[in-house]
Amino acid sequence: MATAKKDATELQSPEDLVEVYIPVKNKDDPNYIVSINDKRWVMPRGGTYKLPRYVAEEIARSERADAHRYREQMEMLDKAKNAQ
Secondary structure, three states: OOOOOOOHHHHOOOOOEEEEEEOOOOOOOOEEEEEEOOEEEEEEOOEEEEEEHHHHHHHHHHHHHHHHHHHHHHHHHHHHHHHO
């Protein structure tokens, strides 16, 4: 009986730790907070942390959403300026 090979992502546990850098964005927001299923991580900005893979994935998803929102805001501002 043949067994299928699993790729590297399937072999990794969500509990595996990965390093994540949390950049400083502004002085008014000194901490980065992530909450997933009643678990909470509070990290001072400007540091590198070892976090479970699922936390790192949520941070990456959140950063992509922020970037998308920023691009849309800039497009709306450009349209408003051009309409005048």
